[in-house]
Amino acid sequence: MARRLRFILDRLMLTLVAAAGSLGLLVLFSLLYSTVVKGLPVLLERGVSFLTDLPPTPLEEGGGIAPALVGTLLSSSIAVALAVVLAFFTSFFTREYMFSKTSKLIESVIRAYNGIPTIIVSMFVYMVIVVWMRRPSILAGAIALFIAVLPTAHYYLSTALRSVEERYREAALSLGFKRIHVFRYIYLGIAGKQIASGVLVTFIRAIGETAPLLFTIGFLTNAVFKGIDQPGNAISLLIFNYARTPYRSYHEVAWAATLVLMVIVLIAALIIEVSMREVRK
Numbered sequence: 001m002a003r004r005l006r007f008i009l010d011r012l013m014l015t016l017v018a019a020a021g022s023l024g025l026l027v028l029f030s031l032l033y034s035t036v037v038k039g040l041p042v043l044l045e046r047g048v049s050f051l052t053d054l055p056p057t058p059l060e061e062g063g064g065i066a067p068a069l070v071g072t073l074l075s076s077s078i079a080v081a082l083a084v085v086l087a088f089f090t091s092f093f094t095r096e097y098m099f100s101k102t103s104k105l106i107e108s109v110i111r112a113y114n115g116i117p118t119i120i121v122s123m124f125v126y127m128v129i130v131v132w133m134r135r136p137s138i139l140a141g142a143i144a145l146f147i148a149v150l151p152t153a154h155y156y157l158s159t160a161l162r163s164v165e166e167r168y169r170e171a172a173l174s175l176g177f178k179r180i181h182v183f184r185y186i187y188l189g190i191a192g193k194q195i196a197s198g199v200l201v202t203f204i205r206a207i208g209e210t211a212p213l214l215f216t217i218g219f220l221t222n223a224v225f226k227g228i229d230q231p232g233n234a235i236s237l238l239i240f241n242y243a244r245t246p247y248r249s250y251h252e253v254a255w256a257a258t259l260v261l262m263v264i265v266l267i268a269a270l271i272i273e274v275s276m277r278e279v280r281k
Contacts, residue, residue, distance in 0.1 A: 032262075039259030042252045050256060055221045055238070058247040065257050066224045071232035074225075075138050075217060076206040079145030083153040083206075084199055091158035092183055114151035118211040121147045126215035138232035141217030148212045149205045156198025160191040197272045204268050207261065210236040235261050 043050055049064055056063025090110070094103040125144040130136050164187055172182045188195065218231025219241065225232070235257050242250040242257075 035255065035258050035262055038252075039255040039257075042256035043259060046256075051260070054224070055253060056249045058245070058249065061249060063249065063253055065235060065238060065253065065260065067220045067233040068235045068238040068257065069260075070225050071138055071141070071217060071220065072207055072235045074228065075142040075145055075213070075232065075234060076203060078139070078142035078228075079149060079206050080153070080199065080203045082142075082146040083150045083202055084157070086150060087153035087157045087202075090154050091161050092187070094158055095161040095187075096179060110151050110154050114155075118144075118148045118209060119214065122212045122215045125212070130216055133229065136216055136218035136231050138217060138228050138230070141213045141232060141234065144212035144216045145206050145209055148209055149202050152205045153198065153202040156201050157195060160194035160198055161187050163194060164190045193275045197275050200268050200272050204265050207264060208236060210234075210240050213237050 046053075046062060046064065049062075051064060051069055052066050053062065053064030054066060055068075090106055094106055097103050122144050125140055125147070126136075129140040129143055133140065168186050168190060169182060172186050177185070213234050213236070217234055217237065219237065220226065220231045220233045239254045239257050239261070242254040245251075
């Protein structure tokens with residue numbers, strides 16, 4: 001009787017897991033289908049000009065996402081560069097001195113920090129940076145993104161460093177290598193592709209974020225770029241704002257911008273998969 005009950009429960013759980021997985025795939029494919037069907041015709045019609053033109057007015061046809069594209073690339077690149085540099089230090093320190101109290105404190109702080117809602121990050125940067133500068137800016141948006149993606153960068157870089165076997169590190173130290181040389185020749189040499197994948201994952205996280213930019217980057221639509229200390233725009237923020245309006249021209253831009261963002265993410269994910277497949281081999 002107990003054996004039959006376990007069999008029934010096993011089948012029931014398998015069915016529930018399969019149903020949940022199927023539902024998740026259905027939602028994913030539905031999103032992909034809707035984005036391609038509604039965004040691809042707009043991209044095909046406008047071509048490269050969609051990436052280089054200014055956004056349209058509510059009653060204007062055409063237009064593009066140039067300010068949002070430039071703002072996304074700049075703010076995300078600055079944020080990822082800052083996050084990766086700091087994450088290199090934190091991950092290397094926690095790897096080399098993993099049993100020290102400082103390492104445990106760093107890990108605890110980053111784990112707790114990872115749970116902070118990103119909208120709070122946006123409000124914090126607004127109060128500290130935007131109010132001080134008296135305007136939103138690409139720089140303020142980059143700082144907000146940096147704070148938001150730092151835990152992601154630390155997690156993937158520390159995972160990459162810890163994947164290096166201890167014997168290689170000990171062999172280098174026994175030969176008189178300094179720790180900086182261990183990092184350069186051992187960690188980067190062995191886990192280089194995993195580190196690069198971690199950087200790409202951090203970049204994907206940055207370009208997809210919306211909440212950190214709500215109060216920080218601004219919403220520039222009348223120029224492509226005014227300066228790093230001036231208001232900018234972002235693709236995710238443009239999608240968020242345009243999707244809430246009743247204007248058809250804005251909806252078309254939002255769907256096409258969603259497709260552009262999705263293509264960028266898929267290309268980065270494909271690069272990560274190829275590099276990690278080589279690592280696994």
